[in-house]
Amino acid sequence: GAGVSQTPSNKVTEKGKYVELRCDPISGHTALYWYRQSLGQGPExxxxxxxxxxxxxxxxxxxxxxxxxxxxxxxxxxIQRTERGDSAVYLCASSLDSNYGYTFGSGTRLTVV
Amino acid sequence: TQLLEQSPQFLSIQEGENLTVYCNSSSVFSSLQWYRQEPGEGPVLLVTVVTGGEVKKLKRLTFQFGDARKDSSLHITAAQTGDTGLYLCAGDDSSNTGKLIFGQGTTLQVKP
Incomplete structure (x- = not known):
């Protein structure tokens, strides 16, 4: 595809449940990264x-x-046995290899209630 | 542990003003990147600087990498409302995996 696709864009789950977040990178990109971004912070x-x-x-x-x-x-x-502290935006990025700059997806906003 | 500190964390200015955002560390980075992020979107790469003392310009944005490759700055001339967003600096950590260490970001609000 033209960009990095992440699904779902939003996910609300109950504490203790299991969740899966999907990332579809740019075709041909061998390097793939996952980051987590909390409100008001940079990605980790x-x-x-x-x-x-x-x-x-x-x-x-x-x-x-x-x-x-x-x-x-x-x-x-x-993520197994989700906790409220897992709530964040989960970002995926891909690149041709580790020496090239990234393209990020729009992220999945995970909310654990 | 490599850390990047950005300042200021929040900046609210009028359209037409100039501003500078700083990104500082006690560690040396082989390269440093600047990203801009809008609400609900992922960060978008603006520039990569790799040489100490390097200056790169992108229209009204000027990026500088410190001589010792420990710090960087982003200067915006005559800010526009479309410049509003979260600006992030990120350093290439020493593991040679492409893993990035991000600063906490500077939220810029440009008012009309």
């Missing part, structure tokens, strides 16, 4: 994929968070 790094593998997952806050990219294209960020 979560995880980086080069192809199918998670090259750096040092930003995942705990083991409730997991991400996959099985075919080296679409990625899914999975």
């Amino acid at each position: 790094f979560l995880i980086y994929f080069q192809g199918t593998g998670a090259a750096d997952d040092s930003g995942l806050p705990n083991d409730r968070f997991f991400a996959v990219r099985p075919e080296g294209s679409v990625s899914t960020l999975k």
